[in-house]
Each structure stands twice: as C-alpha cells, then as structure tokens.
Amino acid sequence: MSRQLETLKVADLLARWPFTEQHLADNGHAEIADRPEISLTELLDSEQLVNLDGFIGMMEDFLGSNEEKVSEITITGGRAKDGSDEPVQELTVKVGDVVCIVGPTGSGKSRLLADIEWVARGDTPTGRHVTINGQVPDDKWRFSSEYKLVAQLSQNMNFVMDLTVEEFLALHAESRQASDPEEKIQRIWNWANGLAGEPFALDTPVTSLSGGQSRALMIADTAVLSASPVVLIDEIENAGIDRQQALDILIREEKIVLMATHDPILALMGDKRVIINNGAMQKVIEPSADERANLTELRALDAKLMKLRHRLRMGERLDQI
Amino acid sequence: MRFVTVSGPPSSGKTAVIIKTLEHLQKAGQQVGVVKFDCLFTDDDELYRKNGIKVRKGLAGALCPDHYFVSNVEECVQWGQMENLNVLVSESAGLCNRCSPHIREILAVCVIDNLSGINTPKKIGPMLKAADIVIITKGDIVSQAEREVFAARVHMVNSKARILHVNGITGQGSFELSTLWTEIEETETVEGKRLRFSMPAALCSYCLGETRIGSDFQMGNVRKMDLEMPTGVKTDGGPTDLGSNT
Numbered sequence: 001m002s003r004q005l006e007t008l009k010v011a012d013l014l015a016r017w018p019f020t021e022q023h024l025a026d027n028g029h030a031e032i033a034d035r036p037e038i039s040l041t042e043l044l045d046s047e048q049l050v051n052l053d054g055f056i057g058m059m060e061d062f063l064g065s066n067e068e069k070v071s072e073i074t075i076t077g078g079r080a081k082d083g084s085d086e087p088v089q090e091l092t093v094k095v096g097d098v099v100c101i102v103g104p105t106g107s108g109k110s111r112l113l114a115d116i117e118w119v120a121r122g123d124t125p126t127g128r129h130v131t132i133n134g135q136v137p138d139d140k141w142r143f144s145s146e147y148k149l150v151a152q153l154s155q156n157m158n159f160v161m162d163l164t165v166e167e168f169l170a171l172h173a174e175s176r177q178a179s180d181p182e183e184k185i186q187r188i189w190n191w192a193n194g195l196a197g198e199p200f201a202l203d204t205p206v207t208s209l210s211g212g213q214s215r216a217l218m219i220a221d222t223a224v225l226s227a228s229p230v231v232l233i234d235e236i237e238n239a240g241i242d243r244q245q246a247l248d249i250l251i252r253e254e255k256i257v258l259m260a261t262h263d264p265i266l267a268l269m270g271d272k273r274v275i276i277n278n279g280a281m282q283k284v285i286e287p288s289a290d291e292r293a294n295l296t297e298l299r300a301l302d303a304k305l306m307k308l309r310h311r312l313r314m315g316e317r318l319d320q321i
Numbered sequence: 322m323r324f325v326t327v328s329g330p331p332s333s334g335k336t337a338v339i340i341k342t343l344e345h346l347q348k349a350g351q352q353v354g355v356v357k358f359d360c361l362f363t364d365d366d367e368l369y370r371k372n373g374i375k376v377r378k379g380l381a382g383a384l385c386p387d388h389y390f391v392s393n394v395e396e397c398v399q400w401g402q403m404e405n406l407n408v409l410v411s412e413s414a415g416l417c418n419r420c421s422p423h424i425r426e427i428l429a430v431c432v433i434d435n436l437s438g439i440n441t442p443k444k445i446g447p448m449l450k451a452a453d454i455v456i457i458t459k460g461d462i463v464s465q466a467e468r469e470v471f472a473a474r475v476h477m478v479n480s481k482a483r484i485l486h487v488n489g490i491t492g493q494g495s496f497e498l499s500t501l502w503t504e505i506e507e508t509e510t511v512e513g514k515r516l517r518f519s520m521p522a523a524l525c526s527y528c529l530g531e532t533r534i535g536s537d538f539q540m541g542n543v544r545k546m547d548l549e550m551p552t553g554v555k556t557d558g559g560p561t562d563l564g565s566n567t
Contacts, residue, residue: 055480058480058481059480110491110493114493114494114496114497118496118497123500124496125496142483142497143483143484143485148486151465152460152465153465154461156461156462157461157462157463157464157465158462158463158464159463159464159467160435160436160462160463160467161439161467168466169466171439171470172466172469172470175469175470175473175474176469176473214464218464218465218466221464221465221466222465222466225466225469226465226466226469227469228465
C-alpha cells in the first residue's frame with residue numbers, strides 16, 4: 001500500500017488527511033477522533049484499509065495536492081474555420097503573464113479558451129494541442145477534479161447562495177480543504193475592499209453586494225482560493241473596481257491571466273494581445289512604446305470618469321466637469 | 322447502437338445539454354435519436370425534431386415514471402435499432418429523487434445545475450450517485466467559488482464520476498461531452514441487464530387509487546413518521562433510510 005496506512009495511528013491519519021474523519025464517520029467509525037492513539041490496523045480490516053487508501057488517493061487528486069505546479073501552458077496552432085493553417089503556430093503563457101484576447105463576436109475566442117480548458121490534443125474542432133510545463137498532460141486535467149485548468153470571471157456571474165461574506169468564504173475554503181482558512185478569509189476580504197472602493201462588512205450577505213463589490217470579492221476569492229492556475233476574465237470593463245490592483249493580486253497569487261476584453265486600458269495593461277479571427281490566432285502583438293505612453297492619458301480619462309461617478313453618487317450636479 | 326441514459330432534476334437543462342451534444346455527433350454524420358420520458362406533459366419532442374433528432378416520447382401519466390421507464394426501455398432500444406441510430410439517448414427527470422434510470426453497463430449521465438442549492442447533490446440520491454458522468458449546468462451565471470463548492474459537493478456524493486461543466490445555451494463543454502458519447506460500447510438489447518439501483522417499494526392503497534385520508538384507508542406498505550422528537554433536537558424531518566417517499 002503506497003501510504004503505509006497500516007503503520008499509522010488515528011492521530012497521524014487525521015493530521016495528514018483531515019478529510020478522512022468524515023469518510024470514516026460515514027463508514028461507521030464516528031468517534032475515532034476520541035481515540036487518537038489507536039492504530040489503524042486495530043480499527044479497520046485489510047479491505048477497509050485498501051478502501052481508505054483509495055479514498056485518500058481520489059481526494060488528493062481532487063484537491064490537487066498531487067499536482068505538479070503549472071508554470072506555463074503552450075498552445076500549438078491548428079486549423080482556422082476555413083481549414084487553412086492557424087497563422088500563430090505557438091503561444092506560450094507563463095505564470096504572472098497577462099494576455100488579452102481580442103476579436104469580434106464569433107471569431108473563435110470561446111473556442112480558444114475551451115481548447116485550453118479541455119487541454120486539447122488535436123481532438124477538438126480546431127486541431128490545437130495544449131501542453132502544460134512542456135509535457136503532454138494526462139486525463140486528470142480533464143476529469144479528475146472539479147477545478148479545471150481555467151477559472152472564469154465574467155460580468156454575468158452572480159452570487160446565489162444565501163450566506164454572509166464570511167460564511168461564503170469559509171464554505172469555499174472548506175470545500176478546497178484550505179490550510180489556515182481564517183487568514184485566507186481576512187486576506188480575501190481586505191483585498192476585495194481595496195478593489196471595490198465601497199467597503200463592505202464580513203457579515204454582509206453576498207447577495208446584497210453591489211456589482212463592483214461582487215466582482216471585487218470574486219476576483220480576490222479566485223486569486224486566493226481557486227485551484228485553477230489560469231484565470232479568464234471575460235468583459236468586466238465596467239465593473240467599478242481598481243483594475244490594475246485586480247491584476248496585481250492575481251499575479252501575486254501566481255495565476256496566468258487571460259482577458260477577453262476590448263477595454264483599451266485593460267488591453268494596454270496586458271503583456272501581449274492575441275488577435276483572433278476566422279477561428280484562429282492571427283497574430284500576437286506586444287504593446288508598443290507609443291501605446292504604453294497613451295496608457296497614462298487613458299488612465300487620467302478613466303480617473304476623471306470615476307470622479308464624476310463619485311460626485312453623482314454624492315448628489316452633486318455635473319455642471320462643471 | 323450506442324445507448325446513453327440521461328437523468329436529472331426537472332429544469333436542470335437535460336434537453337438543452339442533449340441537443341447541444343448530439344449536434345456534434347450529427348455534424349460527424351451520425352444518426353441520433355432521443356426517447357423522452359415525462360409525467361404529464363412535454364413539448365420537448367418538438368424541440369428535438371426541430372434539431373433533426375429522431376424522437377419518441379412517453380408520458381407516464383398515473384404511473385410512477387421510473388417504473389414506466391424500465392417497463393419500456395427495451396422497446397425503446399429496439400425502436401432505435403429499427404431507425405438505424407448510431408446513438409440513442411433516453412431522457413428522464415428524476416422526480417422523487419429516490420429512483421434512477423441508470424442501467425449496468427450502459428453509460429449513465431446525470432445533469433444537475435449550479436442554481437439548485439448546495440445540498441441538492443446530497444438530496445437527489447441514486448441518479449447522481451450511480452452516474453458515470455455528472456454534468457453541471459448554468460455555470461455561466463454563478464461565481465467561480467460557487468461552481469467549485471458545488472462540484473466539491475457532487476464529488477463527495479459520487480467520487481468516481483467524471484464531472485464536466487456544460488452550458489446548455491452556448492454549448493460550451495458539449496463538444497467535450499460528445500467525445501465521451503463516442504467511445505462507448507455498442508448495445509443491441511438491454512433485455513436481461515439490471516438496473517443499477519432498485520426502484521422503491523411502494524405498494525399501498527394510494528398507489529391503487531385511494532384518495533381518502535385516514536388510517537382506515539391505508540393498506541399495504543405503509544409507514545408512520547416518528548414525530549416524537551425530544552425538544553431541542555435538530556432533525557431534518559425525515560427518516561434516513563430509503564423507501565419512504567415515492
């Protein structure tokens with residue numbers, strides 16, 4: 001048996017794999033936590049030990065504790081909609097990269113993201129291949145876990161659970177079996193408040209957060225608690241949050257950030273832009289020096305709009321802008 | 322012919338997922354068909370027909386819909402063979418959460434949606450527990466955290482199933498599901514095969530048309546609730562064993 005469970009005591013088991021307590025309780029060993037010194041061989045017969053070992057293996061796959069860290073993803077080009085070769089034949093994105101994906105509706109942005117999520121191996125309509133850390137990944141990326149390669153944030157997403165911010169984050173932390181959940185909850189809450197501008201309390205119900213507050217909480221929560229190494233941000237330009245800070249948080253938490261956006265500020269904040277058309281990656285461009293310089297002006301415009309918004313909220317008139 | 326059983330709570334998006342998934346197989350030149358099971362009414366057969374999918378529907382009416390399903394499934398498989406289908410899908414709603422149409426050796430899919438509440442995976446029982454593939458829908462409108470929590474809850478109930486997210490409106494994820502419907506064994510008949518889970522014991526006077534209320538009119542498989550809970554004890558209000566609600 002790979003984990004040598006037969007040599008362990010209950011206390012060792014629960015310390016290493018806390019989720020086994022519930023599993024054992026479900027299988028008729030409800031009070032094991034009260035008997036930490038008893039050895040597992042006294043508690044379980046050999047078949048039950050094998051089952052427990054299998055359960056731990058499945059949970060580890062599920063929680064990602066067996067996974068090697070994803071540090072880069074490479075997309076190898078396939079075919080365009082008309083069957084011609086995809087102009088961009090290789091695109092590698094690394095942890096900390098911010099990549100914008102631009103193109104008209106129906107141009108194939110969603111398919112590109114779906115190819116990444118499904119870790120395509122030439123078996124999707126585009127014929128693309130996706131590798132992780134330079135290796136052809138196995139099936140576990142498709143099936144073994146609930147968290148996939150890609151976490152998504154979009155304008156249409158809402159909170160639907162009837163819980164406070166704190167309860168909500170605790171539930172997410174629990175389902176991820178996160179270590180030190182209190183610290184993570186505090187961190188997410190602080191970051192989200194920094195992003196949103198309008199502060200909210202830990203006991204605010206998630207369903208009564210404003211659009212900006214919701215987006216801020218989703219971003220901070222995804223950064224800290226989601227296991228997916230890639231975060232896709234889909235059209236969140238008007239969210240009323242500090243966009244630079246949002247990207248900084250995701251980068252600090254070692255995410256690969258993909259943004260489907262046509263917001264000029266977001267697009268220029270990215271390290272590169274992938275141009276999609278006719279179902280294929282046409283070009284990868286990096287912002288030019290002139291574009292970067294324009295970012296300053298765009299930010300000033302944006303700050304001005306934010307200020308006007310704030311004045312409206314405070315009941316002022318906008319006769320003078 | 323490849324045969325797939327799809328189940329799931331009402332309005333979870335079964336029909337939309339099936340249509341989007343079969344579309345990919347149709348594009349590959351395959352003949353596809355659906356048998357839709359429902360209780361009192363459905364017009365989903367029209368929807369299937371509009372999408373070029375051969376369809377038959379069965380309304381259980383006064384009968385238990387899952388018993389109706391299992392009494393007709395072999396005939397449905399024979400219909401599919403006669404129509405020269407490459408893929409036949411049976412669609413049925415799990416209505417009392419106690420039954421499951423899933424058959425041993427036949428690919429079993431359960432569709433469940435993110436909006437249904439985080440305790441739903443625990444509540445819906447065998448149709449989720451006995452599934453090979455669990456499809457989670459409506460992921461586009463809830464947060465990433467809720468998707469992760471919900472999928473974790475599904476995993477706790479059925480840790481062996483493959484969990485996929487499919488969007489019934491945009492079709493996102495349906496191509497991926499369709500690949501899993503191409504790699505299954507052919508089925509000529511389900512005669513002699515077994516259900517993965519037995520249907521509930523339910524033979525009381527009400528099954529036979531009784532409408533009057535009162536102990537005098539109750540015969541057969543009847544069981545009384547235990548209402549004498551000590552005060553202050555938290556209870557979920559029902560027995561934990563099966564066989565009570567049908």
